[in-house]
Amino acid sequence: MTTPGFYPSATVAVDEYASGRWYPINAGGISPSTSQGNGTLKAHPAVFRQHGTIAGLLAEWSTAGEAGSGLRLGVYANAGGLPGALLLDAGAASTADANTVQEWEAALVVEANTLYWFAAVVQGAATTQPGVYAVVTTPWILPTTAGATPPTQGFGPRISLVHADTVAAELPAVFTATGSSGSMPRIQFKLA
Numbered sequence: 001m002t003t004p005g006f007y008p009s010a011t012v013a014v015d016e017y018a019s020g021r022w023y024p025i026n027a028g029g030i031s032p033s034t035s036q037g038n039g040t041l042k043a044h045p046a047v048f049r050q051h052g053t054i055a056g057l058l059a060e061w062s063t064a065g066e067a068g069s070g071l072r073l074g075v076y077a078n079a080g081g082l083p084g085a086l087l088l089d090a091g092a093a094s095t096a097d098a099n100t101v102q103e104w105e106a107a108l109v110v111e112a113n114t115l116y117w118f119a120a121v122v123q124g125a126a127t128t129q130p131g132v133y134a135v136v137t138t139p140w141i142l143p144t145t146a147g148a149t150p151p152t153q154g155f156g157p158r159i160s161l162v163h164a165d166t167v168a169a170e171l172p173a174v175f176t177a178t179g180s181s182g183s184m185p186r187i188q189f190k191l192a
Contacts, residue, residue, distance in 0.1 A: 016050055022058055022188045025118045026135055030186050032062045033134035038125045039166035043076055043083040043117040043175055044135065044159065044184045054108040055192035057090050058101065059120065059185055063131030065095040069124045071132060073104055073187060074171045076117040083117035083161060083175035092123060095130035106189075117175065120185035121167045134183040135159050160184035 017023055025046040036042070057073045070092035076083035090104040110116060122129055136159065160183070164176040 017048075017052065017191050019052075019191050020055075022190050024186060024188050030133050031136050032131040033136075033183055033185075034063065034129045034131050036120075036122045036129060036132055036134065036183065036185060037181075038122055038129060039168050040181075041119055041121040041163035041167040041171065041175070042160035042181055042184045043119040043163070043177075044161075044187075045078070045115055045117055047113065047115050048110045049112060051112045052110055052191040054088075054106050054110055054189050056190045057104040057106055057118075058188040058190075059093075059132065060101040061095055061130040061132045062099060064098040064128075065122070065125040065130035066128040067096050069095045069122065069128070069130060071095050071102070071130065071185065072121050072123055072167075072171065074119045075106075075108055076119055076175045078115040078117060082177045083119065083163075086171055086173050086175070087116070089171040095122070095125070095132070098131075107192075117161075118187045118189075119163075119171065119175065120187060121171070122185070123168055132185045135186050136183050 059071055072092040073090045075088040077085045077087050088108045090106050093102040160181045161177040162179045162181050164178040
């Protein structure tokens with residue numbers, strides 16, 4: 001499947017997901033990161049090969065953020081090769097404790113051979129961000145910018161697309177991509 005705007009450089013989806021097992025949304029390398037950006041909403045694509053229902057999302061962090069900090073996850077529909085309308089806001093979990101593996105309950109029907117954009121944002125961490133495990137390499141090739149204008153910086157890895165505005169509460173109804181990032185909190189999913 002080819003969608004305008006990005007191209008998979010390797011197959012990251014498996015042919016069939018087993019119910020109740022956790023799968024990462026990509027096959028990239030990971031590293032703890034305290035520089036995801038407070039309020040910076042990022043999205044990364046994943047193609048589902050089968051129809052099903054996402055029953056849970058998962059993320060983890062090694063070091064705690066400041067009191068009141070959190071990580072919010074969600075899923076956006078594909079819109080011409082970019083994240084579009086919000087399908088799921090799974091809510092925020094506190095990141096005030098270290099060494100945490102956090103599961104979010106979800107109920108999102110996904111269609112076979114369809115692209116979805118998984119999103120994450122660190123919130124309430126103006127001073128100390130949590131050490132969220134982040135994807136730092138990926139087999140996906142994302143656009144260097146959201147528009148047709150050439151990038152003003154080097155052509156480093158583009159792991160995720162970044163939303164235009166700071167997100168301090170609920171996820172926006174529509175993702176407006178204005179740039180890209182070299183990392184993304186790692187998200188895993190399981191099917192019902």
